[in-house]
Amino acid sequence: MPAKGVAIVSARAELVVVGGGVVGLAIAWQAAQAGTNVTVVDPAAGEAASWVAAGMLAPASESWFGEEALLRLNLLAVDRFRAFAAALETATGADIGLRRDGTLAVSYDSGDRAALARSAALRRAYGLPVEELDRAQCRRLEPFLSADVQGGVLAAGDWSVDNRRYLAALRRAVTDAGAGQLTGRVARLEVVADRVAGVTLTDGHMVAAETVVLAAGAWSGSIDGVPEPVRRGVRPVKGQLLRLRLPQRMPPVLQRTVRATVRGFDVYLVPRTDGEVVVGATVEERGFDRTVTAAAVHDLLRDAMTLVPVLGELVLAEMCVGLRPGTADNGPIVGGTDVDGLIVATGHYRNGVLQSAATAEAVMAVLTGAPLPAEWAPFTGRTAVYPPAARWPIWSRWSPARSRASPSPSTARWCPAAPGPTPGSPTVTESKS
Numbered sequence: 001m002p003a004k005g006v007a008i009v010s011a012r013a014e015l016v017v018v019g020g021g022v023v024g025l026a027i028a029w030q031a032a033q034a035g036t037n038v039t040v041v042d043p044a045a046g047e048a049a050s051w052v053a054a055g056m057l058a059p060a061s062e063s064w065f066g067e068e069a070l071l072r073l074n075l076l077a078v079d080r081f082r083a084f085a086a087a088l089e090t091a092t093g094a095d096i097g098l099r100r101d102g103t104l105a106v107s108y109d110s111g112d113r114a115a116l117a118r119s120a121a122l123r124r125a126y127g128l129p130v131e132e133l134d135r136a137q138c139r140r141l142e143p144f145l146s147a148d149v150q151g152g153v154l155a156a157g158d159w160s161v162d163n164r165r166y167l168a169a170l171r172r173a174v175t176d177a178g179a180g181q182l183t184g185r186v187a188r189l190e191v192v193a194d195r196v197a198g199v200t201l202t203d204g205h206m207v208a209a210e211t212v213v214l215a216a217g218a219w220s221g222s223i224d225g226v227p228e229p230v231r232r233g234v235r236p237v238k239g240q241l242l243r244l245r246l247p248q249r250m251p252p253v254l255q256r257t258v259r260a261t262v263r264g265f266d267v268y269l270v271p272r273t274d275g276e277v278v279v280g281a282t283v284e285e286r287g288f289d290r291t292v293t294a295a296a297v298h299d300l301l302r303d304a305m306t307l308v309p310v311l312g313e314l315v316l317a318e319m320c321v322g323l324r325p326g327t328a329d330n331g332p333i334v335g336g337t338d339v340d341g342l343i344v345a346t347g348h349y350r351n352g353v354l355q356s357a358a359t360a361e362a363v364m365a366v367l368t369g370a371p372l373p374a375e376w377a378p379f380t381g382r383t384a385v386y387p388p389a390a391r392w393p394i395w396s397r398w399s400p401a402r403s404r405a406s407p408s409p410s411t412a413r414w415c416p417a418a419p420g421p422t423p424g425s426p427t428v429t430e431s432k433s
């Protein structure tokens with residue numbers, strides 16, 4: 001007997017997309033628009049990192065030493081996002097909350113100032129525009145910044161999108177374009193004589209397909225039959241973040257994304273058009289753990305209020321956990337595999353929202369045999385087996401102390417699956433994981 005709540009469907013499609021996060025849906029939308037018979041399979045359990053994410057579209061702010069290839073890809077991605085977002089808004093009539101006000105990185109003390117100067121130098125070395133601002137200029141841009149802020153760097157090309165509106169618009173566009181969305185969890189890829197034949201769900205039903213796109217985010221390696229490089233190459237990287245909402249009659253406190261390293265801790269504040277502020281995020285190697293910890297909430301609030309003290313007046317509306325699909329080099333794994341008809345689109349780590357439109361374009365190129373933009377070269381056809389996740393070092397670039405925080409024994413997870421909670425009252429959802 002099939003499990004309760006799982007659709008009982010044995011079906012056939014030209015293309016099955018495994019995973020209905022922003023990556024899978026962006027691909028499904030493009031393929032359906034091109035006339036392909038597409039079915040997206042997702043358990044719809046509200047697990048997607050795409051629902052939790054902060055929605056920064058930030059090539060410059062996310063650039064780091066040794067990651068020039070990823071920066072080039074992210075610059076391509078923000079360019080592709082522009083047209084993709086416009087087409088999505090036109091197709092659905094939805095406003096996905098795109099903000100083009102740039103990102104202001106500020107420093108708080110001398111150590112932070114040194115870190116900011118290093119990252120400004122790196123951006124210059126990569127040929128990116130860097131606008132350095134003194135304290136007064138920073139506070140003119142963002143009047144609620146702490147008076148202790150020392151200075152900053154503005155990245156005018158780093159935008160943000162409301163990832164939840166984006167996800168909802170993609171779901172609608174996929175349906176309107178005629179694609180099917182099937183509620184279920186894929187247990188196994190079916191492969192016959194080195195050629196993909198479809199997928200089998202945990203309830204035993206099979207969806208036959210000529211082509212399968214694997215876009216299951218952090219879970220991509222958990223499906224039977226997935227090629228070894230993907231199975232071993234993608235790991236979950238836990239991220240906790242908070243959502244603060246304005247009390248009634250309080251005006252928005254931020255105009256643009258503000259980020260900083262506060263006493264060695266990285267924090268970002270991403271404002272939405274309705275005044276909500278997303279505060280993120282931890283970076284933790286804890287496997288599939290999805291608990292909210294007291295330490296993470298404490299640290300994020302402390303650092304956010306150090307930067308913008310008035311944030312203490314906002315309502316703590318949500319505490320969320322998401323699992324980023326991490327890879328050994330922080331870049332995605334996109335393209336064909338040794339299995340005919342199996343395409344992977346996963347491993348987008350911290351930049352999956354940003355890279356979603358460019359990934360859809362790349363997968364369409366693979367499907368049609370068109371050439372891919374050169375920026376994709378380091379991230380396609382990756383057949384090397386990566387080191388097992390257990391041997392990877394704890395990633396401590398952003399917040400070593402947060403990485404050491406003990407997981408709470410509680411399974412409470414304050415993060416609504418959908419829709420968002422009513423302002424003023426935190427919503428508690430019991431974790432099913």
Ligand SMILES: Cc1cc2nc3c(=O)[nH]c(=O)nc-3n(C[C@H](O)[C@H](O)[C@H](O)COP(=O)(O)OP(=O)(O)OC[C@H]3O[C@@H](n4cnc5c(N)ncnc54)[C@H](O)[C@@H]3O)c2cc1C
Pocket residue numbers: 018019020021022023024041042043044045046047048049050051052053054055056057184185186187215216217218219220223238239240241280281282321322323324325345346347348349350351352353354355
């Ligand atoms: C705290 C946090 C902040 C972030 N901030 C940003 C940001 O500011 N900007 C940015 O660009 N990125 C950000 N990211 C990263 C971004 O969220 C991810 O890279 C992106 O969402 C990955 O999209 P995806 O569709 O591949 O995976 P997901 O969104 O995780 O979707 C995967 C889907 O696969 C489904 N699935 C799982 N197993 C199966 C199965 N067996 N069968 C079928 N379906 C399955 C899941 O239910 C899920 O819906 C952030 C992530 C986190 C956690």
